[in-house]
Amino acid sequence: xxKTIMPAPVRRAVTVKASQARAFEVFTSRIGAxxxxxxxxxxxxPETLVIEPRAGGRWFERAPDxxxxxxxxxxxxxxxxxxxxAWQLNPxxxxxxxxxxxxxxxxxxxxxxxxxxxxxxxxxxRFGEGAAAMRDRIDAPRGWPMILNAYADxxxx
Amino acid sequence: MAxxxxxxxxxxxxxxxxxxxxxxRLRSGPKSVAELARGLPVSRPAVSQHLKVLKEAGLxxxxxxxxxxxxxxxxxxxxxxxxxxxxxxxxxxxxxxxxVEAGTEEESK
Numbered sequence: 001x002x003k004t005i006m007p008a009p010v011r012r013a014v015t016v017k018a019s020q021a022r023a024f025e026v027f028t029s030r031i032g033a034x035x036x037x038x039x040x041x042x043x044x045x046p047e048t049l050v051i052e053p054r055a056g057g058r059w060f061e062r063a064p065d066x067x068x069x070x071x072x073x074x075x076x077x078x079x080x081x082x083x084x085x086a087w088q089l090n091p092x093x094x095x096x097x098x099x100x101x102x103x104x105x106x107x108x109x110x111x112x113x114x115x116x117x118x119x120x121x122x123x124x125x126r127f128g129e130g131a132a133a134m135r136d137r138i139d140a141p142r143g144w145p146m147i148l149n150a151y152a153d154x155x156x157x
Numbered sequence: 158m159a160x161x162x163x164x165x166x167x168x169x170x171x172x173x174x175x176x177x178x179x180x181x182r183l184r185s186g187p188k189s190v191a192e193l194a195r196g197l198p199v200s201r202p203a204v205s206q207h208l209k210v211l212k213e214a215g216l217x218x219x220x221x222x223x224x225x226x227x228x229x230x231x232x233x234x235x236x237x238x239x240x241x242x243x244x245x246x247x248x249x250x251x252x253x254x255x256x257v258e259a260g261t262e263e264e265s266k
Contacts, residue, residue, distance in 0.1 A: 010242045014250040016257040026257045034256035036248050091238050117253070119246055127238055 009122035016115055020107050023115040024080035027105065028053065041069040041095060051085070053077060059085055070095050081107055091127055101126050175199055176207040180230070183217060187229035215239050 016023050026034070032048030040046050046061035046069075057074040072095075076084035083105040090096045101123040108116045175197065182193055194204045208228055211217045215238075219228045 010239060010246060012243070012246045012250055014254050016254045018257045023257055027253060030256060034249075034252040036245070036252055117250065119250065121242055121246060124239060124242075 009120045009124065011118070011120050013116060013118045015110055016117060017113060018115055019113065020109045020115045021080040023117055024083070024107050027107075027117070028079075028083065031059075041071065041089065041093060042067060051083075053079075072100070075102065076104075083107075087121065099126060173207070173210075175203070176210060179204060179207045180211055180216060183228060183230050187227045189222075189225045189227055191225075193228070 018026070028051045031051055032046075035049045037045055040061055042061060042063050044063050047064045049059070049061050049071075051057070051059040052074060055074055055077045057077070058070055059072060059074060060068045060070045062068050070088065072086035072088035074083075075086050076082060085103045085105075087101045087103045088095055088097060088099050090099055101121065104120045104122070106118045108118065110116045178197060179193055182188060182197075190201055190204055190208065193208070194201045197204065199207075208217065208219070212219060212228075216231060217228050218231050219226045221227075
């Protein structure tokens, strides 16, 4: 039996009342309108987010002063069915060029007027070091360090 | 900031003494619910309940082995991060859906 257990990808799906083409369009060209504003890389809340519409393009947030902060690259651009983005943010929500995890979006027609959007965020094992750093930042109250050390030991195996 | 949230999830998962015992028992290796319950002063359903909380906190993972479920400490130590990503993408897709459908309504007017 394989003893190495890889973390399962994060999988999420949502069905929207829109055509496949429109779902893809809103997801990509209007990402600035819906992306959760509470999560950003730059120091200030971004004015918008941009996904460059081509494989090899960037996706980034743009601050009101024009400063751009990358989230990663566009790996696959296949409108209106499929999009793969490289999520190059570490667990501190900072861009890290050598960290590449993949976020794949599939836009699947569900009748004429609806589209199922499936998201898979994979390669989570590549977060390894950053996740360990995050774990180290956990301040264990008295009595808990042993447990968290056990967790760190097990995680490090 | 986001991490404060899942740190709290981890802490509340480990705040219960029995749950900490269950977690500690996994330190020596993967175990079934029955194995975990042995020697603990609680019922198997109670152990299952504790495992459910630990799993939701991303501290343990499980897999089916025949009719049993085997639990182990998350080997990559990524549980908290994974839980955070789960919630992040939930929020993002919910917002995306609202945006798509708001536009659709405008178009159909």
